[in-house]
Amino acid sequence: MVTPNDKFRKVEKHHFILLPCKLCGAPAELWQRWRWEDIWDSFGCCTNLEDVDGEACLFHLPDDMHFYRERKVDAVKHWNLLMGPRPDPEPLDPRRGEEPIAENE
Ligand SMILES: [Zn+2]
Numbered sequence: 001m002v003t004p005n006d007k008f009r010k011v012e013k014h015h016f017i018l019l020p021c022k023l024c025g026a027p028a029e030l031w032q033r034w035r036w037e038d039i040w041d042s043f044g045c046c047t048n049l050e051d052v053d054g055e056a057c058l059f060h061l062p063d064d065m066h067f068y069r070e071r072k073v074d075a076v077k078h079w080n081l082l083m084g085p086r087p088d089p090e091p092l093d094p095r096r097g098e099e100p101i102a103e104n105e
Helices: 072-083
Strands: 008-010 028-036 039-046
Touching: 028 072, 039 072
Parallel strands: none
Antiparallel strands: 008 028, 028 039
């Protein structure tokens, strides 16, 4: 779990708006992970430490290296892109008998 220490620190003051986590709906925060010397990579972080299984949300400490960016703005952009509405709808699953939805609905 992420707690402030010598490897992780929370960015307390910034002007970015982070979308809530799309997996669990919890609010997100901007954190930084120490890389080396005085270089810290920023990343969007879901604040949900416990889901129904007692495990932290997958987006609490993302594995994907794309989350970790040198610039805060890039980290926030990446987070919001992933948490935002999908540009393409999920493919329809014919096994569940789903009908395509008309454009104007
Ligand atoms: Zn989450």
